[in-house]
Each structure stands twice: as C-alpha cells, then as structure tokens.
Amino acid sequence: MMKILCFGALSIASLYYAQSFPVSAIPENLKKNADAVLRKDFTTIQINKIDDIKYQFYTVTTVLNKDGDSDALIYIPYEKGNSISDIKVNIYDESGKKIKSYSKSDFGDFANNNQGTFYSDNRVMALSYTPTQYPYTVEFSYAMGDENTVFLPDFVPFSSTNVSLEEAQMKIVNKSGIELKTKIYPSKYNYTSVAESDNGAEKTYIYKNVPAIDDAFLLPQPVKILPKASFALTKFNLEGKQGSMTNWGDFGSWYYNSILQPVSVSTPAIKAEVASLNLQGTTEEKVKKLYQYMQAKTRYIFVALGIGGWQPMLPDEVQKKGYGDCKGLTNYMKTLLDEAGIPSYYSVINSGNSPVSFDKDFPKMGGNHVILMVPTEKGNIWLENTSQQVAFNHLSYSTTDRNVLSIRKNGIELIDTPTYPAEQNKEKQILKIKLNEDNSILGEGNFSYTGSQYDNSMALINMSPKERNEAMKSFLDVLHFEKVEMKNFLNDKDNAITKYDLDFKANNYSKNAGSSMIFRAVPIYSDNVYKTEENRELPFELRQSFEDEYEINFTIPKNYKVEELPENVTINSEFGTYKLSFAKNGEEVKVNRAIRINKGLYPKEKYNDYINFRKKTINIDNSKILISKI
Numbered sequence: 001m002m003k004i005l006c007f008g009a010l011s012i013a014s015l016y017y018a019q020s021f022p023v024s025a026i027p028e029n030l031k032k033n034a035d036a037v038l039r040k041d042f043t044t045i046q047i048n049k050i051d052d053i054k055y056q057f058y059t060v061t062t063v064l065n066k067d068g069d070s071d072a073l074i075y076i077p078y079e080k081g082n083s084i085s086d087i088k089v090n091i092y093d094e095s096g097k098k099i100k101s102y103s104k105s106d107f108g109d110f111a112n113n114n115q116g117t118f119y120s121d122n123r124v125m126a127l128s129y130t131p132t133q134y135p136y137t138v139e140f141s142y143a144m145g146d147e148n149t150v151f152l153p154d155f156v157p158f159s160s161t162n163v164s165l166e167e168a169q170m171k172i173v174n175k176s177g178i179e180l181k182t183k184i185y186p187s188k189y190n191y192t193s194v195a196e197s198d199n200g201a202e203k204t205y206i207y208k209n210v211p212a213i214d215d216a217f218l219l220p221q222p223v224k225i226l227p228k229a230s231f232a233l234t235k236f237n238l239e240g241k242q243g244s245m246t247n248w249g250d251f252g253s254w255y256y257n258s259i260l261q262p263v264s265v266s267t268p269a270i271k272a273e274v275a276s277l278n279l280q281g282t283t284e285e286k287v288k289k290l291y292q293y294m295q296a297k298t299r300y301i302f303v304a305l306g307i308g309g310w311q312p313m314l315p316d317e318v319q320k321k322g323y324g325d326c327k328g329l330t331n332y333m334k335t336l337l338d339e340a341g342i343p344s345y346y347s348v349i350n351s352g353n354s355p356v357s358f359d360k361d362f363p364k365m366g367g368n369h370v371i372l373m374v375p376t377e378k379g380n381i382w383l384e385n386t387s388q389q390v391a392f393n394h395l396s397y398s399t400t401d402r403n404v405l406s407i408r409k410n411g412i413e414l415i416d417t418p419t420y421p422a423e424q425n426k427e428k429q430i431l432k433i434k435l436n437e438d439n440s441i442l443g444e445g446n447f448s449y450t451g452s453q454y455d456n457s458m459a460l461i462n463m464s465p466k467e468r469n470e471a472m473k474s475f476l477d478v479l480h481f482e483k484v485e486m487k488n489f490l491n492d493k494d495n496a497i498t499k500y501d502l503d504f505k506a507n508n509y510s511k512n513a514g515s516s517m518i519f520r521a522v523p524i525y526s527d528n529v530y531k532t533e534e535n536r537e538l539p540f541e542l543r544q545s546f547e548d549e550y551e552i553n554f555t556i557p558k559n560y561k562v563e564e565l566p567e568n569v570t571i572n573s574e575f576g577t578y579k580l581s582f583a584k585n586g587e588e589v590k591v592n593r594a595i596r597i598n599k600g601l602y603p604k605e606k607y608n609d610y611i612n613f614r615k616k617t618i619n620i621d622n623s624k625i626l627i628s629k630i
C-alpha cells in the first residue's frame with residue numbers, strides 16, 4: 001500500500017511539474033495588496049491505520065517583491081520518527097522559465113530551536129535560496145510519513161496578510177476504518193468559502209481565487225476573517241499512546257492518564273520544600289506564597305521532549321535544575337500545590353494577542369501554551385508560570401478573554417479565563433509641571449499601570465536605570481527632553497501594579513505671543529496618526545478595553561496670570577468616552593483628562609466613526625492655555 005501511494009504521489013507531482021507558471025497568468029485581482037501569490041497549494045492526506053498517516057505536499061508560490069520572501073521559505077519541519085521523501089524544488093523567473101532545481105541533498109538539517117528552545121525532538125530541513133530578481137516562483141513538493149494521527153491540520157486559504165491564493169486543495173483519503181469528524185467554519189464576512197465533496201472514504205476541500213488581505217490598521221487576525229475546515233479522528237495515536245476523541249470527556253481522560261499522570265510524581269525533596277514554607281492562612285495566601293517561591297527559583301526555557309513535545313518534564317527535574325517550559329513549570333507548580341493539599345488544574349490555552357477559543361462542540365488537539373487554574377470559594381486563581389516577574393493571579397492580554405482546556409481525571413472542562421474591564425486596564429498619571437519663561441518646563445510625575453497596561457510596562461522591569469531613562473525618552477517623545485530620570489520603580493507582584501516616578505526638564509513646551517505664552521493643556525498624549533478609509537473592506541478590532549486618567553497641575557510664572565482656559569469637553573461614543581476639564585487657582589491651573597476605550601470587533605462601516613472619535617480626542621488634547629504678563 002505504501003508503494004502504491006508513493007507511486008501515485010510521484011505521478012501527481014510529475015504532472016504538476018510539467019506546468020509553467022508565468023507571472024503574467026496571475027489574475028490582476030490577486031496581485032492587489034499581495035507580496036506573494038499562492039498559485040497552487042495541494043495537500044493529500046492518506047490515513048492508513050490508527051498509527052500510520054501519509055502526507056503529500058505540493059506548493060507553487062510566486063513572490064512579487066522582497067516583502068514576500070518570507071512567504072516562500074523552503075523548509076520542512078519534522079519530528080523524530082517521521083519519514084521524508086520525494087523532495088523537489090524548482091525556481092522559475094518572471095516568464096516561467098526554470099532557472100534552478102534542488103533536491104534533498106541540497107537541504108540542511110537543523111534542530112528547530114525556536115523561542116530559545118533548550119531541548120527538543122523538533123527538527124527542520126531547510127534550503128537557503130537568495131533571489132537575484134523579482135518576481136520569482138518557487139515550486140516545492142515532498143512526502144512525509146508519520147505514526148502520530150492526532151494532529152490533522154486545519155485547511156485555511158492562508159494564514160498571513162498580503163498573500164493571495166489561486167487554488168488550494170486538501171484531499172483526505174481515510175482507509176483506516178476510523179470515523180473522521182469534520183467541521184467547516186464559514187467566513188463571518190463572506191471573504192471566501194470552501195467547496196466540499198464527500199465520496200465516502202475520500203473527502204476533498206477546495207478554495208479558489210482568494211484575494212490578499214491587506215495589512216490595514218486595526219485589522220483582526222486573518223483567522224477571524226477567513227473560513228476554515230477542521231478534521232479530527234475519533235481514535236488516534238500519539239507516540240504509541242492511543243486514545244479516543246469522540247468528545248472532550250474521552251479526550252480529557254486520555255490526556256490526564258497518558259500525558260499528565262505519568263509525570264505527576266512528587267518526591268521527598270518536593271515534600272520537604274513545601275513543608276519548609278510553613279504555609280498558613282487562607283487558600284489564596286498559601287497559593288501566593290507557593291507561587292512566588294516557585295517564581296524565585298525557576299526560569300523559563302522551552303523544552304519539546306516527551307510524547308510529541310506535549311508531555312511536561314518531571315517535577316523532580318524542574319526542582320533540581322531550576323528551569324522548564326510552560327508545561328514543566330506548570331506541572332511543578334501543580335505538584336507543589338498537591339503537596340499542600342490544594343487542588344489545581346493543568347490548563348491548555350491558545351495564547352495570542354487576539355483571543356481564540358476552543359470549540360466546545362468539536363474536540364481536537366490544539367493549544368500553544370499551558371497555565372494553571374486553582375479553584376477557590378472566592379473564584380478561580382490563574383497562574384502564569386513562565387515569568388519570574390509577573391504578578392500573582394494575573395494573566396496577560398495574550399491569555400485573557402478566551403477558554404482553556406482544563407484537564408481533569410474524568411475529562412476536560414472548557415473554562416473561560418478572566419476578562420479585564422477598562423477600569424482594570426488603567427494608566428494613571430499625576431503630573432506637576434512648572435512653566436518657565438524660557439519656554440521650558442520642569443516636571444515631576446507619578447505613573448501607575450494595572451491590567452493589560454501593567455503588561456505593557458513589564459519590559460521596564462529588567463532594564464538598567466540608564467536603559468529606563470532612554471526608554472522614557474522614546475516613549476514620551478512628544479516632549480523635547482533635556483533630561484529625564486526615572487525613580488522608585490516598583491513591580492507590585494501582590495497586586496499587579498507597576499509604579500514609578502519621573503523627574504524631567506523639557507524645552508520648547510510653550511510659545512510666545514507678544515507678552516503672552518501659549519502652551520498645550522495635556523503634556524503627554526498620543527501622537528498617533530489616524531486616517532480615514534473611504535473603501536474599508538474589512539472590520540476592525542479594538543483588542544483591549546483600557547482607561548487612562550491624568551491629573552495635571554501647572555504652576556505658571558509669578559509675573560503671569562491665566563488669561564484664557566478652554567471649555568470643558570465631554571465626548572460619548574460607542575467606542576468609548578473622553579473628558580477634559582480645567583480649573584484655575586491663583587498661579588496654578590489644574591487639568592483633568594480621562595479616556596476610556598471599549599474593546600470589540602466592529603463592522604467596517606463604523607471604521608471612520610472610530611477614526612473621527614480618536615482624531616477629536618487628539619485635537620482636544622492639543623487645546624491651548626493662554627497666560628499673560630501682569
């Protein structure tokens with residue numbers, strides 16, 4: 001059977017390679033917004049047995065300009081045990097003339113050490129090609145055999161912006177006798193659709209003529225725009241561990257017994273660790289003490305070993321070595337809690353800037369990160385175990401507002417992570433500004449950040465004082481700093497707050513107008529450029545709700561008086577609210593500014609309304625205060 005399949009695959013590949021791919025044959029609508037065009041993307045998957053699956057991949061990609069090079073990289077990711085064959089690569093010029101050919105012997109074979117990987121069974125075969133002209137076309141095919149049948153790929157037109165598609169086909173030939181579950185997720189925006197044909201043991205899915213998604217401002221991830229077809233066998237194999245995936249319960253029981261239970265092993269040393277901490281108080285207090293203990297003694301290193309890279313390191317290894325990846329550190333933290341008599345649940349999640357949740361009605365192996373959930377009477381505690389600096393019971397914006405696969409002995413529960421409201425994702429500024437007659441200002445500032453804005457300030461934690469000062473110059477570049485000094489930086493890991501003070505001098509803040517001076521009411525504001533789009537084609541996504549609150553106190557020179565203050569302003573919108581108010585008291589002017597933005601996925605018809613709302617807020621931030629000599 002294997003020989004027949006290989007012969008068929010080779011015959012198909014030979015037929016494909018007989019074709020020519022001149023760039024002139026690409027329809028004009030597929031060149032619009034495209035750096036690369038997928039001319040052909042054909043995948044055949046033959047499932048022979050529960051532990052025998054064969055793939056045949058064939059792609060033809062035309063790169064239109066330098067920005068499209070990354071969409072035509074020639075590489076084959078694989079794992080120990082995969083068999084790879086029939087590798088062919090041809091390079092064509094603009095007219096479709098072949099200019100170069102490569103085979104398996106031209107490929108290098110490397111450890112696939114992404115994300116600072118320390119240990120991994122993942123490898124990659126890669127061919128380095130440096131183009132000498134644009135456009136050019138890469139024709140690439142290979143076959144792969146695998147014993148792991150749990151990872152059937154989704155079928156999507158493409159996964160990034162500025163790539164278009166002429167034709168894609170996925171054919172699944174199921175000779176295993178195992179039920180293959182399928183589900184099509186249509187595009188919510190009718191961007192394109194997938195054609196499906198079902199001939200019993202053979203299913204075929206096709207996309208044709210899909211235009212590129214332009215990388216527009218506030219664009220949702222392509223996964224939220226495009227359709228998708230998903231596949232899963234009801235019985236599968238992973239590194240010799242066979243299981244059932246008829247529902248989340250079956251799959252969870254297999255995951256618990258095959259993946260987690262074999263490495264959920266404590267040791268006398270771990271028991272002694274927990275005992276030495278003398279845990280007391282509420283469950284929350286005990287969890288916090290254990291968590292911060294774990295943070296202080298471990299560091300994150302990615303490890304992709306053990307049952308296809310999905311099984312954690314043993315807790316004993318993490319305890320002794322002081323490092324692990326998300327799986328190993330989470331498993332170690334869970335073991336510490338087990339020794340303290342506190343239940344917790346290993347939870348698989350899709351981590352990313354835009355929330356993606358698991359389908360409660362379609363069980364499928366997935367996720368790219370692991371966190372820990374600890375249930376208490378007051379609610380769930382969530383622990384991100386890969387950071388030495390993140391606060392207790394705080395999840396970043398890459399893991400909030402989506403669900404997790406919470407692994408239990410008797411199955412999986414799909415549980416939602418927290419959603420932080422705008423008032424929790426907060427920046428607060430208190431500024432004291434002294435205006436000088438030479439148009440400079442002296443400033444003292446107190447800054448604090450919570451929620452997702454706490455996440456944004458985490459980059460400052462490991463910086464030196466000098467690096468922090470340079471970061472402030474860059475971050476607050478609307479001011480012309482002569483000097484700036486950050487002081488008293490605090491990462492409050494108990495309450496998920498970062499705080500710091502700022503002393504600074506900035507020049508050219510005010511302008512002279514005869515015997516008067518004019519200056520901006522809001523010293524630190526967003527200088528983003530917001531542009532309307534008359535032909536917006538897709539929706540826009542505000543990924544985080546947030547709230548900024550500024551209190552600004554100006555002290556004017558003694559021989560000046562406040563001549564004119566702007567009017568107080570309030571703007572209400574479905575996208576958020578904005579308020580700016582003024583008060584004067586002798587030689588002082590107090591300005592209060594507050595803005596709130598509401599997260600959401602908004603239709604394209606409302607894009608310009610949002611842009612105009614933000615333009616108004618920036619214009620009002622630039623309101624001027626007039627003072628005159630007495």
